[in-house]
Amino acid sequence: MDKKVIVITGASSGIGAAIAKLLAEQGNQVVLGARREDRLQQLSNEINQVGESTYAVTDVSDLASTKALAQTALDEFGRIDVWINAAGLMPQSPFSEGRVKDWNTMIDVNIKGVLNGIESSLSTMREQKTGQYINIASVAAHNTHANGGVYSATKAAVWMISEALRQEEAAAKSGVRVTVVSPGAINTELVSKVTDKNVQEGMEAFYKAFAISPDRVAKVIAQSINMPADTGINEIVLRPTNQIG
Incomplete structure (x- = not known):
């Protein structure tokens, strides 16, 4: 495998951190973006024992912050080969509770975060005539459920954005690939951030089992x-073997 410069948002924990560690072990140069600087610094130090990394504190809902992450990659390593949009939130609740702040936060991070990542790096990839986007959606993009309507809507948007981008770049013959990944139940911090306690308890039981x-x-x-x-x-759609939905 050729060494690649790989930018990862949501890199401070969960899927983002796991991706960063594995890709660095494979010889890639990783650029970590997330809001928690202490976690980023710790992960970067760990990776630098076996590979190469740098980081920038990043709020993916803010375009200027996301562009600064892209610039960090260019300043440090000179290119961007892969951009992984792994930042995401899942504060699920019934619509009747009217948790508008949670809805807006999911829209800002789950949807706008992906769009900001694309805007911050697509011109670079097109100039290189090569690149790849990997956008983390969810099985919830394909099948919604009670209490998860807004989360599912944001992840369905990620799926649609990814497919439209794939078609555009294929038509342009830009050399830019697009992959959307829809995981099922994965052991991350997502469930701990669910704001409705009844929903959270049910989800914790489900995640503990699967x-x-x-x-x-x-x-x-x-x-x-x-x-x-x-x-x-x-x-890519992947679930625990025994997860039905």
């Missing part, structure tokens, strides 16, 4: 990155 390690997601992402440049893995 959730798998974020390393599983990192492995399939690495496979998509390592495919020859003439082949794109456009969509």
Whole structure:
């Protein structure tokens, strides 16, 4: 595998951190973006024992902040080969509770964060005539449920954005690949951030019974990155073996 410069948002924990560790172990240069500087610094120090990394404190809902992350990659490593939009939130609740702040936060992070990542790096990839986006959606993008309407809507948007981008870049023959990844129950911090306590308790029980390690997601992402440049893995859906929905 050729060494690549890989930018990862949501890199301070969960799927983002697992991706960063694995890709660095494979010889890539990783650029970490998230809001928690202490976590970023700790992860970067750990990675630098075996590979190469740098980081920038990043709020993906803010375009200027996301562009600064892209600039960090260019200043440090000179290019951007892969941009992974892994930042995401899941504060699920019934519509009747009217948790508008939660809805807006999910829209800002889950949707605008992906769009800001694309805006911050697409021109660079087109100039290089090569690149790849990996956008983390969810199985909730394909099948919604009570209490999860807004979360599902944001993740369905990620799916649609990814597919439209794939078609545009294929038509432009830009060399830019697009992969959307839809995980099921993964053992991350997402459930701990659910604001409705009744919903959270139910989800904690479900995740305790079914959730798998974020390393599983990192492995399939690495496979998509390592495919020859003439082949794109456009969509990946993965669940714990015993998860039904």
